[in-house]
Amino acid sequence: MEPYRSRVVEPIRVTTRAEREEYIRAAGYNPFLLAAEQVMIDLVTDSGTSALSVAQWAAMHGSDESFTGSRSFEKFQEVARELFGHRHVIPTHQGRAAEHLLAQAVLRPGDVVLANTLFATTRQNFEEAGATCRDLPIREALVRGSDHPFKGNIDLKALEAELAAAGERARLVVLTVTDNSRGGQPVALANIRSASELCRRQRVPLWLDAARVAENSFLNTLRAPECAGMTARQVARETFALVDGLFMSMKKDGLGNVGGVMALDDDTWAEAIRHRLLVSEGIPSAGGLAGRDLECMRVALDEMFDADHLAYRIEATAALGQELEQAGVPVLTPFGAHAVYIDGRAFCPHLPDEQLPAWSLSVALYLESGVRGWETGNVMMGRLDPATGQWRWPELDLLRLAIPRRVYSQSHLAYVARAVGELFERRSEVRGLRFVYRPPALPQFIARFEPVGGG
Numbered sequence: 001m002e003p004y005r006s007r008v009v010e011p012i013r014v015t016t017r018a019e020r021e022e023y024i025r026a027a028g029y030n031p032f033l034l035a036a037e038q039v040m041i042d043l044v045t046d047s048g049t050s051a052l053s054v055a056q057w058a059a060m061h062g063s064d065e066s067f068t069g070s071r072s073f074e075k076f077q078e079v080a081r082e083l084f085g086h087r088h089v090i091p092t093h094q095g096r097a098a099e100h101l102l103a104q105a106v107l108r109p110g111d112v113v114l115a116n117t118l119f120a121t122t123r124q125n126f127e128e129a130g131a132t133c134r135d136l137p138i139r140e141a142l143v144r145g146s147d148h149p150f151k152g153n154i155d156l157k158a159l160e161a162e163l164a165a166a167g168e169r170a171r172l173v174v175l176t177v178t179d180n181s182r183g184g185q186p187v188a189l190a191n192i193r194s195a196s197e198l199c200r201r202q203r204v205p206l207w208l209d210a211a212r213v214a215e216n217s218f219l220n221t222l223r224a225p226e227c228a229g230m231t232a233r234q235v236a237r238e239t240f241a242l243v244d245g246l247f248m249s250m251k252k253d254g255l256g257n258v259g260g261v262m263a264l265d266d267d268t269w270a271e272a273i274r275h276r277l278l279v280s281e282g283i284p285s286a287g288g289l290a291g292r293d294l295e296c297m298r299v300a301l302d303e304m305f306d307a308d309h310l311a312y313r314i315e316a317t318a319a320l321g322q323e324l325e326q327a328g329v330p331v332l333t334p335f336g337a338h339a340v341y342i343d344g345r346a347f348c349p350h351l352p353d354e355q356l357p358a359w360s361l362s363v364a365l366y367l368e369s370g371v372r373g374w375e376t377g378n379v380m381m382g383r384l385d386p387a388t389g390q391w392r393w394p395e396l397d398l399l400r401l402a403i404p405r406r407v408y409s410q411s412h413l414a415y416v417a418r419a420v421g422e423l424f425e426r427r428s429e430v431r432g433l434r435f436v437y438r439p440p441a442l443p444q445f446i447a448r449f450e451p452v453g454g455g
């Protein structure tokens with residue numbers, strides 16, 4: 001059962017298929033451009049969409065909104081230092097602000113950044129600073145049905161080789177936990193430890209994209225023998241001790257509607273980051289946030305490790321995944337924590353890559369049921385090779401159904417499972433789409449499409 005009860009509710013407007021056809025056409029067949037009230041169950045993201053707890057609201061009411069040196073920052077800093085174990089704690093308004101500050105403060109043209117997989121905004125920020133970014137996932141991460149328990153791991157052999165090849169140009173290694181862009185798969189504590197040893201040997205800082213570190217840590221307690229009997233918080237503390245710094249969107253595991261944080265020990269880097277922060281974000285004790293946001297984040301740093309919350313979340317996500325699996329839907333396994341991913345190419349074998357299978361599936365699912373997901377596939381990661389004029393498509397073309405925290409009940413998820421299952425029965429009817437407008441960066445948010453063959 002859900003380990004919480006609802007005290008405030010938000011009505012869901014039930015729409016008809018005819019209405020949804022109208023809405024999606026007006027949105028250029030881009031679910032991101034729908035008005036939220038046109039969506040019945042919104043699984044587009046687990047970011048910034050959590051329901052806040054009584055404790056969070058209570059803390060927010062007691063905030064200190066002083067311009068500088070506010071009590072809310074002091075309290076946040078104390079809790080964050082204790083958890084992360086790093087001296088400098090720098091709040092930011094969300095995850096990508098932290099990525100931007102880090103990139104601007106420490107990356108220079110020609111630098112090399114290595115990662116398990118960088119999230120899209122992280123990669124964009126790093127590349128705009130002139131760095132070359134290389135994702136080094138393990139081979140199993142690219143195989144939908146592989147049952148490797150830690151498909152988020154970085155390929156240690158590849159990391160060693162790339163570190164050696166890059167030499168002085170290797171500036172940073174980042175582990176994204178969990179690996180959102182490749183199925184929300186966890187990274188093993190042992191993998192983080194080995195990466196940390198390699199980085200120390202080469203004197204390259206290892207950082208964490210800690211957006212979903214609580215879920216990553218909890219999955220370690222379930223799947224890594226060395227973590228059996230540990231709490232998620234203990235695993236997280238060990239994780240933080242292995243890295244030189246971290247940036248974290250506080251909108252995911254951090255149970256906030258806004259917010260981010262960085263933690264590190266290096267004084268020179270911290271000073272450079274704070275300088276950039278002052279220019280573009282706000283003062284170092286606020287990072288562009290209100291005192292009440294800092295209060296909300298402080299409470300969440302504790303709440304996100306609650307064992308009942310994490311156990312429920314993992315089980316609810318797996319239950320949705322298993323229902324889909326039983327209906328024959330090609331899903332990515334093992335199931336992670338924040339989302340279930342459907343393989344667009346396997347769901348729509350009649351659609352070639354140019355017709356964007358996972359994206360087309362997301363539109364068909366919306367029409368079928370009013371459920372909105374997020375494609376992490378051909379639209380988000382496909383690249384037009386300027387040399388050949390050919391498209392390069394990602395290994396996996398996925399539709400992500402992300403589950404906001406503490407928002408939807410199991411009956412909502414059962415509705416989603418039924419809708420996807422019914423659509424799968426009629427999968428040959430999913431119509432292909434093609435680009436009408438494709439912006440050069442982060443296309444998923446503003447691109448527009450049309451059905452192939454008109455309509």
Ligand code: F0G
Pocket residue numbers: 044045046047094095096097119121122176178180209211249250251259260
């Ligand atoms: N890192 C990861 C792993 C993320 O998933 C995200 C955002 C960010 C960084 C950027 O953080 O949104 O606070 O600026 N992911 C969202 C998602 C948008 O839906 O997965 P942000």
